[in-house]
Amino acid sequence: MQKIKEKVAYLQGLTHGLNVDDHSAEGKLLVNIIDVLDDIAEEFQHINLVHEDLENYVESIDDDLNELEEEIYESEEDTEDDDYVEVNCPHCHENVTFESSVLGEDDMVEVTCPYCGNIVYDNSLEQGERSDTIDVRPSSASIDLKRAMHPGI
Numbered sequence: 001m002q003k004i005k006e007k008v009a010y011l012q013g014l015t016h017g018l019n020v021d022d023h024s025a026e027g028k029l030l031v032n033i034i035d036v037l038d039d040i041a042e043e044f045q046h047i048n049l050v051h052e053d054l055e056n057y058v059e060s061i062d063d064d065l066n067e068l069e070e071e072i073y074e075s076e077e078d079t080e081d082d083d084y085v086e087v088n089c090p091h092c093h094e095n096v097t098f099e100s101s102v103l104g105e106d107d108m109v110e111v112t113c114p115y116c117g118n119i120v121y122d123n124s125l126e127q128g129e130r131s132d133t134i135d136v137r138p139s140s141a142s143i144d145l146k147r148a149m150h151p152g153i
Contacts, residue, residue, distance in 0.1 A: 004041040008034065092116040 011034045021027040083100040094115045102109050103123070111121040 002045075004044060005038075008038045008041045011037065087111070087120045089113040089116060089118065089120045091118040096120050 015030060015034060020030055022031045084097050085100045085103065087096045087098070088094075089096055092113060092115050094113060096111065096113050096115075098111050098121070102111060102121070105123055108124040109122070110119050110124075112118065113120050
């Protein structure tokens with residue numbers, strides 16, 4: 001960008017050195033063209049500075065994002081050791097996966113299907129009170145928690 005400013009300054013000096021008269025039509029044209037070139041060079045210089053600032057800002061955001069990703073993936077690796085249960089939703093027949101610790105909860109727990117929103121497991125109902133038979137089986141595959149979320153999220 002500095003070269004452009006230098007070239008425009010050279011042209012301005014050249015017009016003064018050649019005694020280009022700004023009273024003639026050609027002189028006015030040349031002087032105004034050089035003034036516009038000077039304005040454009042200044043704008044380019046400003047855009048370049050703003051671009052460098054944005055580049056630094058994006059790099060800092062990228063660094064922050066990388067740190068956050070490392071923290072999240074480390075915490076996901078810690079939770080991969082948990083046991084999961086896979087349940088077939090009796091309404092939409094999609095597989096719903098949740099932690100097996102939910103099965104032993106003393107508090108009332110309802111697990112809803114993320115696809116249709118219906119209840120697939122409710123620990124407050126006795127086995128005889130359940131209207132649908134729910135096939136609860138341990139999941140043999142490791143679960144990717146990102147894919148176990150509702151598809152609309």
